[in-house]
Amino acid sequence: MxxxxxxxxxxxxxxxxxxxxxxxxxxxxxxxKPVPKVYVTSGSTWVPISNTCYNDGKVLTSKQLAACVAKVQKIGAADTATPVKVHPNTTFTIGVDKQITDKGWSASGTGALVAQTTKYQANNLPLSGVFATNTDQSTGATTTADKGTVLIVERKSATSNDIYGVWMATLKTVS
The missing domain is CATH 1.20.5 (Single alpha-helices involved in coiled-coils or other helix-helix interfaces)
Structure with missing residues (x-):
């Protein structure tokens, strides 16, 4: 050549x-910008959770927040949140991308599950924090639900109304 x-x-x-x-x-x-992800792990099952509400890393406006609440309620009623299979009497882990840890996050199930944190993971979370337990008033027998919803919320502090994103998953027990 x-x-x-x-x-x-x-x-x-x-x-x-x-x-x-x-x-x-x-x-x-x-x-x-890439949308940060949340991951839920139980045993060897690792499931990425897509956002339910997100505003490209900016605070959700009041209009977006109202739409987000409606969307969370609709997903909850229709039981269409991302499913995560868990075994009874085990624990699970929530992991988040760095973009979420920069601001902070918390998680709730039937009550507070993870207090506001900037850590990448919350480990050994009990299913009892997600599954509701009901007591029959006449017999005293208790039953525990076989599924429950987890909400992960990105915000700067536990008392802040400035929400950046919401992720939602449904944990379901398998035999």
Whole structure:
């Protein structure tokens, strides 16, 4: 190959490379920030949970927050939150991406499950914090539900009304 042909080939590779990089940068800028994920793990089951409400890392507006509450209620009523299979009498773990730990997060089930934290994980969470227990008033017998919902909320403090994102999962027992 002559020197001129080698230079022309190299130039063509540089042009194609520059176009590819230029397109990739333009595409990445148009896509926005990556949406952080939440993960729920029980035993060997690891499930990524997509956001229920998220505003590209910014505080949800009051209108978005109202829509989020309605969406959470609708998902809860329809039982369509991301399912996570758990075995009875075990624990589970919630893990979050770094973007969430930067601000902080908390989780709730039938009550407070994880207090406001900036840690990446909350381990050994009891299913009793998610599954409701009912007592029959006439017999005194108790029954525990076989599923329950977990809400993970990203915000700067436990008392803050500034919510950045909400993730929702349903834990369901399997035999």
């Amino acid at each position: 002559s020197l001129n042909r080698a230079v022309a080939a190299l130039g063509a590779v540089a042009v194609v490379g520059a176009l590819t990089v230029g397109f990739s940068v333009a595409h990445a800028n148009s896509v926005g």
